[in-house]
Amino acid sequence: MSMRQITKTINDEQGQLVSETIYRAYFNEGSLTVKRIDNIDGVEEEHAVMDQPWKCLSDGTRQQFVDDEDAFDWLDSVKNAIL
């Protein structure tokens, strides 16, 4: 199993930071599991938020992940849209 940490930030129309969320994506047996990292009083907790067996393309079609790098790159490219 391989893992990549991904940070999603949301800014308002003036560019001010609204929120920042950290996710960890785990790739195992061709599928992604995405977990949100919550830091509560200094204690880190992981909460699963997404199970993703394929990548979704912008035309609505699906493709299987080639490997973990392909999966992580795809998630990073769409994090602002789907996470």
Add this chain to the structure above:
Amino acid sequence: MAKIKTIRQAENISPLIEDAVPGSDLVYIVREAYNKTTLSPLFDKGLITNTTSTDLGEFGASFGFQPAKDDSRLRGGRLQVTGETTHVVSYLTPQGVQNWSNNMDLSPFVSMDPSNRFKCNRHWSNGTTGGILNTFNWFEGNTWRTHFIRWLNPGLSRSDLLEATAVQASYFGDAHQVYPVYLNTSSENLVAVTYRPASNYVNQPTQGSRISNIFTTSTLSYAETTYTNGYSAQFVGVGTSGHGIIMWNAIGNDYTQIIYRYNDTANTSTTLHTFNANPAAGGTSAGGDRGGSFGSTQSKWASSTFVTQAQPTIKKFYVPYLDSSGNYHPIYYTWDTSADTFTRNTNITVNWGVGNTQSTFWSPDTVGGSNQSVNYGWHRCWYNETFEYGESRYLVFMQLHGAGTYFDQQPKMRTFVTFIVNPTTPTTLTYHSSVEIPATPKNIVWLNDAHTILGVFTFSNFYVYSFNGTTWALIGTWNNQFTAVGRDSLGRVWAHDSGQFGWGALHLITLNVPTTISVTAPQLSYNYTGTDISTNLTVNAYDQTGARIAVDVKLVIDGGSMVFAGNNLTTTVTTSTSASTSVPVTITGGGLSNIIASVVL
């Protein structure tokens, strides 16, 4: 319209709670029990809204139910009836003010599934236990909450909630708007559409959320997946494995839709599809992205799903989309429910008729878009809904503005346009009719399950329209600033306004819905030979949907060759909802007789 009750003091309780236990014949008006049908009171019987918790004042007190006249808060749940219900704010907030106050109640839109509409008062059952959940959505300033109160029906033994004690009253957490729509009978979780607000007034839907412990005495457990900003979200329906399908629809453009399947047991989602490519030109659609033109940003709400006889496992729906020329060409989706795969079709043809264009009838909202809460809140929306009437399918397109008044000087902005769907090519739409709402439509409520009777809230009035195959006919106008309108289980329409003292008043609305009366005889003609002939007429009355209804029908014989029983020329019969009604007549002579039928109101 009958005024049923004026609330004369502050009451931390919904003025009307219909008993949601199946078969119950009770309603509770300010806690006191009344017969649902006759509205006659039951002596010394009512509803106990305090919970068994130590905080007996929790219900209501913590979210202040007093509906003051200048109340700036949208108070969902004032009308706790068991049918579709919509709440609005009755006073006017300028749209230029950055706030939540003009946000629309999402009740008419959050579920696309005709089998799982959102209702703020609902009895859920797992077959052995019932759970009644009343939800109350409201927001004020930067605080959003969905409060709830719930009762249990253990063993499904209760026939009503008379003298029952609520097991819990609380809320789903700060900054939540929660619309439970569907019970997954496997997990016994309620699946909800949930929104989280951002501090900059931007909507943030979740990809799914669940409510657990609805059938136990344990505290309700709420969980949600991740959420982000800039989308509207709808419950599309139930997917494979009983999991709910949620669709996000971008506010900043018209062409991005993301579809998720929500696993309520694991509280995780799977992205089924991402559609965010600019549609190509096709049919009469120019395709592309209109950018900020033709109405700036808009929340968009897709139609209900529907199936055809030829493809019972393929559900279809329409998503509002304006092409790069600003012309309405709704995206047509199909959903293969056997595999949870979706396909969208943007090759759309819209025929406006000879010599007409879209601008003949409709124009986009160009008065909005003044600030973030208008741009990305729920102040405004485009909504299209599909329905059947007779043998045809129709699609009606609406533009709403929660602040009211902003379209008052722009008739085409407040015009609802209806199209007829080509029966063999559902991507081809032909203009059918349009109806100009007299003032800015703030929100709508559907007043029958077929979605052919439509209530429209404006700032000063409430209007009801009925689709009759030719147009949306105005069948009623109420000069009231209603804050809520909804249906009870008997199909009656209730309304709520501020009332004489500002604490609210309940009204029962009578809809003068046209009916069709059918009177037929076994034979077209009879040969009278000097002997009286006894026969029976068959009488039926039908509502707008073609369903039989029970009404009093007056029959008058115009002619001298026939009489009703007792040698009468008039009679009144009550039709049935389940069968034809027979009316004996005797032919007493030769010649022509007509029968004139009318509904006794």
